[in-house]
Amino acid sequence: MDLVAGIDIGGTKTKIGLVDCDGKSHEQLFFRTRDFDNLDHFLDRIVAGIEELKAKFGSDVNLIGCGIGAPNASSRKGTIENAANLKWKGSVPILAKLKQRIDVPMRIMNDASAAALGEMLFGNAKGMSDFIAITLGTGFGAGIVANGKLIEGYDGFAGELGHVDMTLGDGRLTGLNVRGGLEAYVSATGLKRTILYMLCKYLDESRFRGIAYNDLHGEDITKAAEEGDPIALKAFDYTADILGLAMANFTAFSQPEAFFLMGGLVNSGKWIMDPMKTYFENYLLEVYKGKVKILVSGMEGKTAAIAGAAALIWEGRQ
Template sequence: MRTSLIAAVDLGGTMTKIAFINMHGDIVVSWQVPTDVSDHGKRIITNIAQEIKKKLLELSISKDQLLGVGVGAPGPFSETGVMYTAVNLGWENDYPLKALLEQELGLPVRVENDANCAALGEMWKGAGGGAKNLVCVTLGTGVGGGVIANGQIVRGAYGAAGEIGHMTVMTENGFICNCEKSGCLETVASATGVVRLASQQLEATSKASLLRTKQSFSAKDVFEAAKMGDEIATFAVDRCSSYLGLALSHLGNTLNPDVIVIGGGVSKAGEPLLQAVRRKFNEFAFTPVRNSTRIDLATLGNEAGVIGAAWLIKQNNDLV
C-alpha cells in the first residue's frame, strides 16, 4: 500500500520552504528555494508547482499519492483562499492563491496565514502537545501570532485575528510601529524592539555597558550581555519581558488557552526570557487563568510553518 503524502509550502518574501509530509506529521523530505517576487510575483505560483512536480519525479513518487497542498503565506485570507493583501510578495490585493495553485497542480489546495500555520504546527507536533486551545506568538523581526480555539484557527471578520504584535502595551510615549500606530508590542518585544530598548537606555544614562563597546549590536548581544549581569542590557530585557507578559496576560484572560507558545528568533534567549515572562504573566493574569494556562517555548523552529500547512490538508481529509 502506497503512503499518502501532503505537499506543504511555507511561502515567505525571501525564501519558500517546501516539504512532503506524511499523515503522522513526519517530514519525508524538505527543501527551500528563493521566492521570485519580480514582476509583481507573477512566477511564484508556477515555480512552486514546478518544484513539487520536479521533486515527485526525483523521488519516484506518483502524483496521486499527494492528498493535496497546504500553503502558509504572509497575509490575511478569505475563506475561499483569496489573499486580501500580500505586500511582501508583490501581488495585487485579493489574489486568488488557492484557485491558481489548484489550476497549476490539479490537486486540492488549502491556504492560511503563515503565523496561523506555525500555531497549527506547534499544536500538532510541537510544544502544544495536541492541545486544542493554543496561542502561538512569534518574536522575530516583528511579532506575529496565531490563535487556535477548539482545534480551529480563529480568523476574524477580515482574516486579521491573531495580530498580537499590534496590541498596544505603551499607552504614552510609545515607539512608532510600522503599522503607523504607536506603542505596539512589536516595537518592544521583537528583535528590533529589544535593541531599541537597550539603545534608548544607553542614551539615557552614562553607565558602563558591554553594549557601548560595540559599533552596533543585535538582540542576541543584548540577551548575552544581560546574562553576564550588564545593567543596561538587563533593564532592556526586563522591559521587554514585562510588556510581553502583560500582553500575554490579556490573551490569557480573554481566551484561557491550554498553552501559550513563544517562538521566533528572540525566543532563543531561552529560559531566562521564559521565566521573566511567566512572572509578569502571573502578576497580571486572572487567578483561574494563571492556574490553567502554561507558557512554553516553541519546539519546531522553522519547521513549524510547513507542518502546520500540512495539518490543513490532514484535517480536511480527517473530516471526509
C-alpha cells in the same frame, strides 16, 4: 503514499516540503522569495519545486493538497494582502492562481496560525482545545485556537496580535503604523529598539554606546547580557515584562490552557522566557493564576513552518 505539499512563504525564503499525516516532511527545498518580482514566475517556481520533490521521493506520491503559510494571508479569501515584507503589493489572489496550475485542494493562512494548527496536529498541543501559539521572530505572530478550532475571523485576518496597542496610543510605531503596537516591543527588532531606549534612559556604561543601531544584532545582545552589560540586562527585562503583560491580556480574551512560544527570541530562554514567566503570573487576573501553562513548541526540528502549512490540509483527514 498520501502526501501534502507544505509551502511556507517568508520574506526571505520560500520553503516547500512533502508532508505525511504525522507531520514528517520527507523531501524539502527552498529558494529565495525576493528573486521573484513577478508573481506568475514565483508560482511557476513553486509548481516546479513540487514536481522536483515528487520525483526525488519516488513514484508513489499521491498529492492530496497544498497548504500555504504566508504573512498577511486571508484564509477566507485565499489572498495575501499588503504584506510588509513581500514584493507583491495590494490584494494578491495567490490561491486562485496556484489552483490554475495544480488542481488539488488548497488552503492558505497566516504563518503563525498555520504554526498553531501544526502544533495541534503534530506537536505538543495534541488534544488541546484552547491554546495560543506565538512566534517571536523579526515580527510578532499569533495563532489562536478556541473550542478546538483556529480562530480565523470574519474574513480570515484574526490573530494580528503584534499590532495590539499596549500604550493608550502613546508608544512606538510598528511597521504597520500602529502606535504602541506589541511588535514594536516584543520581537527581534523591538529588542534592538529597546536597547536604544535604555541607552537614552540610563547613563550606565555599555558596549552598545559604541555600536550603531544598524550594526546591532540579536546575538550581540544575548552575549552582552551574559557578560553582565547593564543595558542588555535592562533591555531583556523590559521585553520580558511587556511579553508577560501581553500574554496576561490575551488570557483575559480566550483563557487558553497553554501558550506555545516559538521563534528566534525563544532561544534567549534565560534572558526573556524565564523572567517573562514571573511577570506573566504576576499580571494574571486572580481567576487565571496557576492555570495557564507556558510550553515550548514540539515542532522544532520538524521543519515546523512546512509542517504547519501542511496541517491546513491534514486537519480533519488524519
